[in-house]
Amino acid sequence: xxxxxxxxxxxxxxxxxxxxxxxDLQAGELHALVGENGAGKSTLIKILTGVYEADKGEITxxxxxxxxxxxxxxxxxxxxxxxxxxxxxxxxxxxxxxFLGHEETSRGLLDHSxxxxxxxxxxxxxxxxxxxxxxxxxxxxxxxxxxEIARALARDARVLVMDEPTAALAPREVGHLFGVLRELxxxxxxxxxxSHRLDEVLxxxxxxxxxxxxxxxxxxxxxxxxxxxxxxxxxxxxxxQEYPKEKVPxxxxxxxxxxxxxxxxxxxxxxxxxxxxxxIAGLMGAGRTELAQLIFGALRKTxxxxxxxxQRVKIDTPRDAIRSGICLLTxxxxxxxxxxxxxxxxxxxxxxxxxxxxLTWIDRHLELNRFAGRVRDLGIRxxxxxxxxxxxxxxxxxxxxxxxxLETNSRIIxxxxxxxxxxxxAKYEMYLLIGRLVTQGKVVIVISSELPELLGIxxxxxxxxxxxxxxxxxxxxxxxxxxxxxxxx
Amino acid sequence: MTTNxxxxxxxxxxxxxLLSDYGMAVVxxxxxxxxxxxxxxxxxxxxVSAARSLFEETDLSSMAAREVLIVIQASTEDSVFGHxxxxxxxxxxxxxxxxxxGTPEEIRTWLEGLAAAGRQSDLIITSHACFPVVESIRSxxxxxxxxxxxxxxxxxxxxFLLAENLKNVANQITVIxxxxxGMTMVIITAGIDLSVGSLIALSAVVVAWLVxxxxxxxxxxxxxxxxxxxxTLLCGTIGAFSGLMVTRFSIPPFIATLAMMQVAAGLAYIxxxxxxxxxxxxxxxxxxxxxxxxxxxxxxxxxxLVLYAVAHIVMTRTTFGRYVYAVGGNREAARLAGIRVNLxxxxxxxxxxxxxxxxxxxxASQLKSGAPTYGLTYELxxxxxxxxxxxxxxxxxxxxxxxxxxxxxxxxxxxxxxLTNVESYTQKVILGLVILAAVLxxxxxxxxFKAKIPKLNKDAQSERRTQVRLADKGEGNAT
Numbered sequence: 001x002x003x004x005x006x007x008x009x010x011x012x013x014x015x016x017x018x019x020x021x022x023x024d025l026q027a028g029e030l031h032a033l034v035g036e037n038g039a040g041k042s043t044l045i046k047i048l049t050g051v052y053e054a055d056k057g058e059i060t061x062x063x064x065x066x067x068x069x070x071x072x073x074x075x076x077x078x079x080x081x082x083x084x085x086x087x088x089x090x091x092x093x094x095x096x097x098x099f100l101g102h103e104e105t106s107r108g109l110l111d112h113s114x115x116x117x118x119x120x121x122x123x124x125x126x127x128x129x130x131x132x133x134x135x136x137x138x139x140x141x142x143x144x145x146x147x148e149i150a151r152a153l154a155r156d157a158r159v160l161v162m163d164e165p166t167a168a169l170a171p172r173e174v175g176h177l178f179g180v181l182r183e184l185x186x187x188x189x190x191x192x193x194x195s196h197r198l199d200e201v202l203x204x205x206x207x208x209x210x211x212x213x214x215x216x217x218x219x220x221x222x223x224x225x226x227x228x229x230x231x232x233x234x235x236x237x238x239x240x241q242e243y244p245k246e247k248v249p250x251x252x253x254x255x256x257x258x259x260x261x262x263x264x265x266x267x268x269x270x271x272x273x274x275x276x277x278x279x280i281a282g283l284m285g286a287g288r289t290e291l292a293q294l295i296f297g298a299l300r301k302t303x304x305x306x307x308x309x310x311q312r313v314k315i316d317t318p319r320d321a322i323r324s325g326i327c328l329l330t331x332x333x334x335x336x337x338x339x340x341x342x343x344x345x346x347x348x349x350x351x352x353x354x355x356x357x358x359l360t361w362i363d364r365h366l367e368l369n370r371f372a373g374r375v376r377d378l379g380i381r382x383x384x385x386x387x388x389x390x391x392x393x394x395x396x397x398x399x400x401x402x403x404x405x406l407e408t409n410s411r412i413i414x415x416x417x418x419x420x421x422x423x424x425x426a427k428y429e430m431y432l433l434i435g436r437l438v439t440q441g442k443v444v445i446v447i448s449s450e451l452p453e454l455l456g457i458x459x460x461x462x463x464x465x466x467x468x469x470x471x472x473x474x475x476x477x478x479x480x481x482x483x484x485x486x487x488x489x
Numbered sequence: 490m491t492t493n494x495x496x497x498x499x500x501x502x503x504x505x506x507l508l509s510d511y512g513m514a515v516v517x518x519x520x521x522x523x524x525x526x527x528x529x530x531x532x533x534x535x536x537v538s539a540a541r542s543l544f545e546e547t548d549l550s551s552m553a554a555r556e557v558l559i560v561i562q563a564s565t566e567d568s569v570f571g572h573x574x575x576x577x578x579x580x581x582x583x584x585x586x587x588x589x590x591g592t593p594e595e596i597r598t599w600l601e602g603l604a605a606a607g608r609q610s611d612l613i614i615t616s617h618a619c620f621p622v623v624e625s626i627r628s629x630x631x632x633x634x635x636x637x638x639x640x641x642x643x644x645x646x647x648x649f650l651l652a653e654n655l656k657n658v659a660n661q662i663t664v665i666x667x668x669x670x671g672m673t674m675v676i677i678t679a680g681i682d683l684s685v686g687s688l689i690a691l692s693a694v695v696v697a698w699l700v701x702x703x704x705x706x707x708x709x710x711x712x713x714x715x716x717x718x719x720x721t722l723l724c725g726t727i728g729a730f731s732g733l734m735v736t737r738f739s740i741p742p743f744i745a746t747l748a749m750m751q752v753a754a755g756l757a758y759i760x761x762x763x764x765x766x767x768x769x770x771x772x773x774x775x776x777x778x779x780x781x782x783x784x785x786x787x788x789x790x791x792x793x794l795v796l797y798a799v800a801h802i803v804m805t806r807t808t809f810g811r812y813v814y815a816v817g818g819n820r821e822a823a824r825l826a827g828i829r830v831n832l833x834x835x836x837x838x839x840x841x842x843x844x845x846x847x848x849x850x851x852x853a854s855q856l857k858s859g860a861p862t863y864g865l866t867y868e869l870x871x872x873x874x875x876x877x878x879x880x881x882x883x884x885x886x887x888x889x890x891x892x893x894x895x896x897x898x899x900x901x902x903x904x905x906x907x908l909t910n911v912e913s914y915t916q917k918v919i920l921g922l923v924i925l926a927a928v929l930x931x932x933x934x935x936x937x938f939k940a941k942i943p944k945l946n947k948d949a950q951s952e953r954r955t956q957v958r959l960a961d962k963g964e965g966n967a968t
Contacts (some may be wrong), residue, residue, distance in 0.1 A: 298825055319827040328825065336825055339818030341885050350815055351826040353808045360807040404826075 001063070002027045002190040003048065003079075003159055008041055008057030017043040019214035020057070025159065025190040030181055032205035032222075033194050034132045036234055036423035037394065040214040041194050045065065045161055048192075049081040061159075079159040080152030084167060085145055088151075090137035095119035097136055100150045121149040126180050142173040149180065162193040166200060170284045171485075178204045197231055198425070199452070212236055223374035223424060235425045243456025244428065246435045248275040250267065253310075254443045255412045260304030263290040264467040267304070272412070272443045279458030279476075281484050287467040288447045289331055292414045296328040297321040308412065322351055327405035329398070331416040331447075337401050338389050344400055345371050345385035352407045374403035378433065395426025402433060412443045418455065429456050451481040462489040492968060511925075513879055513894045520750025524905035532646045533617040535566040539641040540573035543614070544598035546642055555611040558603075559588035560596055562619045567686050570616050570641075593622045607881040613638045614792025648908055656787060660855070662900035663789040664689065665867060666893060668848040669874040670800045671728075671841030673892045676875050677804075678817040678837055680742035685871055687753035688724040694757045695719035695767035697859025698923040704908025705768035715774060721846035727753055728842015735838060735967060742838075750868070757861035765860035769853075777854030788852045796844075801889045813837060818885030873920075874899055877927040898923070 003025040010018040018040045025031050035041045046052045048059065050068030059066055061077055068074045088097045095115045104111045104118070119132035126146050136144060145165065152160055160181075166174045178200075181191055185206075195201050201208060202222060209219040210233040217233055232238050251274035257272070260268045265287045272278045282288045293299035295306060297315040305312050306324075313324040321327070330336040338347055348371050349356075356366040371385055380399045382392055389397055398418065405413060418434065419427040434457060438444050448454050454461050461473040465482055471487030473479045534542050548826050559574055561567035571588030578585040589599055596619070613636055615623045620640040627638055648654060675682045699716035700708045708716075727749055732746035779788045804810035812833045815823040824830045848867075853859045878895025880887025902923060906916045 033667065223931070317827075317829075318825050319829065322827040330825060335819075336821050338822055339815055339885060342814060342818050346811060348812070350823070350828065353811055355807050360809055362806055362808060362811070364806070408827075 001025070002061070005044070005048065008044065008047055008059070009055045010047060010052055011055055018047065018054075021214060021216040022209060023048075023209055023216055024219070025117050025192055027158070027188045028185050030185050030191050030193070030204060030206045032201040032208045033192055033211060034196075034198070034208060034230070034234060035211035036425060038423075039211045039234070041211050043214075043228065044161065044211065044216075045081070045163065045192065045194065048074070048159075049079055049161055051081075075155060075157075078157050079161065080157035080210050081161040081163070082145070082148045082152065082165065083163045086148055088136045088144060088147060088349060091135060093133050093135055094123075094130055094139070094147055097147060098122065098154050100151075100157065118154065119150070122153050123147075125153070126150060127176070127183075135401050136239075142167045142170070142177070145169075145177065146180070147247060149184075153184075158189060160189055160191045162191065164195060165193055166197060168197060174200065184259055192404060196421075197450075198227055202227060202230065203331055210234055231424055234423075239428065242428070243453070244431050244435060245457055246439060248438050251275045251441075252307065253380055255445075256307040256310075257295060258307070260291070260293045260301060260306070260394075261302075262301035263287070263299050265294055266467045267479055268461055268464075268467075268469055270469065274441055274443055275438060276443075276459040277438055277457055278443075278445045279454040279461040280445065280464060281451060281454055281461055281488060282464035282470075283488050284449070286464040286488065288442075288464050289416055291464070292328055292358040292416050292445075292447055295321070296326060298328065299482055302338075304336050322408055322410070325409060325411040326414070327408065327410035328414045328417060329401050329405065329418060331420060333394070333397050333421075334422065340390040340396060341388055343386045344375075344380075344382050344392065346390050348374065348400055348404050349388050351404060355407075368406060371403075371436065378403050379429075394422035395429060398422060398426075398430060399433065402437075403423045410442070413437060413445070415446045415448075417445065418446060418450070421448070427453075451484055454484075455479060455481065465489070466488070513877065513891060513898065517894050517898050517901065518785070520901050520905065521649070524901065524908065526536040527905070528648040528650075528908045529645055530612070530648055531643050532651075533643045534641055535616070535618075536569040537573050539570045539616065540577060542644070543574065543639070543641040544577060546641075555583070557583050557585045557611070558613045559585065560600075560613055560615045560619060560623050561588050561590045562622075563590045563592065564618070567616045567618060588931060596622055597626050599631065604630055611636065615640055616645070617641060628728065649905060652785075652903070654908070656785075656790075658897070658900050658904045659786055659790045659793075660897050661904065663787075663793045664848040664852050664855075664864075665870050665874055665899070666793050666896040667796055667851065668841075668845050668867070668871045669878075669892045669896050670796055670889060671837075671844035672871045673875050673878070673880050673887055673889055674800075674813055674837045675742070675841050675878050676817075676872075676882060677813055677884060677887045678834055679820070679882075680735065680834070680837070681746065681837065681872070681882075682731065682841045682845075683743065683746040683747040684727065684730070684753055684869050685841065685848070686864040686867040686869075687750045687757065688689055688727060688842060688845035689849040689852055689867055690757040690861050691727075691753045691760070692720040692724045692846040693853035693859035693863045694761040694766065694861055695723055695859075696850055696853055697769060698760050700770070700773070701766060701768050704770075707772055708770050708773075710772070713770070715943045717850050720850060721843055724753075724846025724849065725839050725843035728845065729835065729839035731842070732835035732838030736834045746838075761859065761861050763861060765858050765862075769857055769859075769886065774854055774857050777851055777856070789855070792851070797893050804889050809833070809836070814885060873924045873927075875923060879927075881929075895927075 001024055003023070004243060004282055005021065005023040008018055008021050009016070021040065021044055023033075033041050033045065043052065047054045050071045050073050053067075053069065068077070090101065091099070095112075098119050099115050104114045106114070109424050110192065116132045123146065124133070126149060128141065128143065128146050130143055130147065136147060149160070165177060169177060185191055193205075202225060205222050207219060208222055208225055208230070210217045210230070212234060228239065228242070231242065253271045254274045256271040258269050268291055270458055280288050280291070289417075290299060294301045295315070297317045297320050300316070306315055306322050307313065313320070315326070317319045317325060334340060336483070345367070349367055353362060356363045356370065368385060375382065378399045380396050380398060380403065389400065392400065415434070419430050422430065434444055434446065446454065446458060455476060458476055461476060461479070461484065462469055463471040463473070473484065494557070531633045533539075551608065557578055559571050561571040568588070568590060571590060575585060575588055591599065613623060613627070615638060617640050618637065623638050626634060668689070672682060672685065696716045697840065698717065699719050700713055703712035703716065731745050731749050735742050776788050776792070780786060780793060781788065812823070812828050815826070815828055816830050816833050820830055849864065852863050874896035875892050876882065876885070877898050878888070878891035878893070878894070881890060899920065902920060903916065906919065911919070
């Protein structure tokens, strides 16, 4: 056994993050650690990598008990961690980054040529040709990640810990990454990875450990799991249906886009009916997000028109779009959706302030009533209207944004990656909510990278490739992921 | 969520917020207490209050039998005192003559005359100012040695808390505090305005120059109002120009306003030809030095308080205020919520310029002149007041009333150090450290007081900080 953790506990003020968890890792194993947000997987990992010290419990490395006070202790012992936020210095070269902190020297001076040669060899092992002299800032995210792995290898890591390694990668890059990881595992390195993407976990990992409420539940071979069992384990209750869907008869065409161009989007035309959920699929960079931004006026369009209820509407700014009853729930809630430090009430109220203000004077009583009404209606969990939104969970933040746009009387609701970064249970609630919006007569358009999600909840799916529509799937229940991928690449 | 639930939550978190928003008020009160204790000294009452305190410890009935003289100096305060004492003694049926007042020489001749005439007085009442004179004459003159000389009793009271001194503090801070309103708004939008110091000079000079063009010393009130509007609006225009640079051309606020700082300073010298302008009518000082008839509060201080009340309401109760916070909290998110972000930013810089212009008017009125050297480095004091008041330089957070408290903290520290005879160079050092401490508190508020930062490498530190926050909040919430 390469790593063994037994009865590990860790508390933070007010929270017991890890409560007697056990975990083990064998050499040559690709081991997935899964659980909902807040289940304690990050904390467990950070205890292993020396970021936190455990309150209780023991850790052994190759049978010897160890205790890490700080990350450098763990690194010296051969445990390397790669987080979602890379720890590379963008302005330095690839080889300088790989040897940062343990530079190769000869006679007191840096030995560039030796560093370069070693870098070339390490990257070769990872199956990529990256120039050792390139600056890290110039590399793609996938390549930066490989540089991080190379750095871990340069430090003779025996255990590699990766937090959400595929979150920012395109499908092809994901394939390559797992190819690399499998080879490293074959060389005897033990690899732990955290992932929210269950398909990836089920297809790539050798073994899966589920963690819930700070306790590790199961550690089983991957073929002993089915997708549903895995979800049930994570959520802690049986899930009848991963993608709830209500049957709503399709109505009239309420929304139409004609020959819309701008950014990388070229001549896109489509329509959406009342009562249907329209999905938009495509690879990263296919222009899905830009399309949504063009419709919403967040991005300047060069040509094309938008029609609501058959009427042409002029949209140059988000303000115009909101007036026309269109809203966009952005992909990145924190960067483009919320004022994190501000209260839930303020975030909710922002676009519709005018509707409960006389001249410029805000009727705060009315505002609070509207807020409380929506919060109750959507089942948003918060401690009060003045709670800063940064304290809310991802799912509740997303619901708060839905509440915001319902308040502006939006009839056309664009969701860009509605379930990104929220956990399985909250996803389910999000799907229910989207379904409810449709039954209320809203037009819902969902952009998503997760094909199972689109296939599960949509009535019709458009596929984009290189800024253009490349296909349409009308019979969704019969469609497959492969069919969509064929149109997308 | 029930309504009840909302209410109770609002109350408890409201109290917590109040403390974190206005915790600086506690600091201000403590500072006032400190300087009150440090500046306690002997006070001598004058005028009517001197007479009152004299009789508080004197038994009037015992005086009825005695012959009393009142000796005072020839000053207004003394004659008020003397008259009050005289009336009081007459009413008590004393044998008293009208107060004698004059220079020390006159008093000496007078007393010598009395002694020579063999007048038998038992008691001389005199003011504190006059007491040493009378006492020395008495001790030198054999005929008077039996007479008792009495002055009004003194008492101990902090110099800091004297009405005169408090008025001083308020006067000193008005210019900075008025401009700090605009600066708070700018900083809440995550911007900065470095041009306000120069705008003070420009406004003061332009107003003085305009008054000069419209009659100088003989200018009418109407002309002065026109001049004041001219100076203020010019500064508002320059602020608006900065706003235009920041919004339309995406120039960083620091650079845009740094440039305007130079432009405005240069213009002030050009308009005044480098010299102070003094030709202003006497009633020009109405705003800066005039006081209201009831409470004798300076007019400028009243103006300042009114502006703060209005600004507080605007920032907390109007859509514009919400938009200012939203733009500072997350500019892109505000834009995507349909807010006209550029309009809000433009307005905020224009308001800041306007208020800087108004600050210049107040200063010109206080000093009854306009000079291009006014307001030098004031932008730093203004920014300091905002930061000490708890507004985050990262934007999105801050309170108008916090800024008022911040301005007062700075003024009180300066005033207190003056009263306790701290050297002016040392004062600068201390003031700098106070500003640093305020920013440090702001930082701690952001990262949380609990988050201990162990000796890790830098990467792990930031990693750990986010993790602690996650553990504190996220993991507690996600269920």
